Amino acid sequence: MALAGSAAWTLAGCGFADIRSPVPEFMRARAPEPAPPEAPPDVKLMLKRKLDSVFTAASQPSHVRVSEPRRNLQGLGWTACVKAEVVSVIGKPLGTQTYRITISDSVISDRRQVEPEDTCATESFEPI
Secondary structure (H helix, E strand, C coil): CHHHHHHHHHHHCCCCECCCCCCCHHHECCCCCCCCCCCCCCHHHHHHHCHHHCCCHHHCCEEEEEECCEECCCCCCEEEEEEEEEECCCCCEEEEEEEEEEEECCEEEEEEECCCCCCHHHCCEEEC
């Protein structure tokens, strides 16, 4: 009875081993398939539909330009740079304002004014 119990206990550990286990390949569990790469978002179309998610209507953005979307290195989603000529609340021209936008699930989820360490200065921009 003790022999049968210890054999059962030993065989209970059998099955597929972890993908990094030192057992023959056929005994290892298969590595999970990587997720298919997400297609880059159409930032131009997103801005045409929802420009107020970056610039307020009162700023009267004109000559809006956008960079190519890049994978967000600090998380999921994408980032892009957006430039436009804007005016102040009293109508005085403020010049070109540049923002870095974050895109998650095809929605502009965040925007912030660029800082000197941002790469927007080296990006090439296309009008929308």
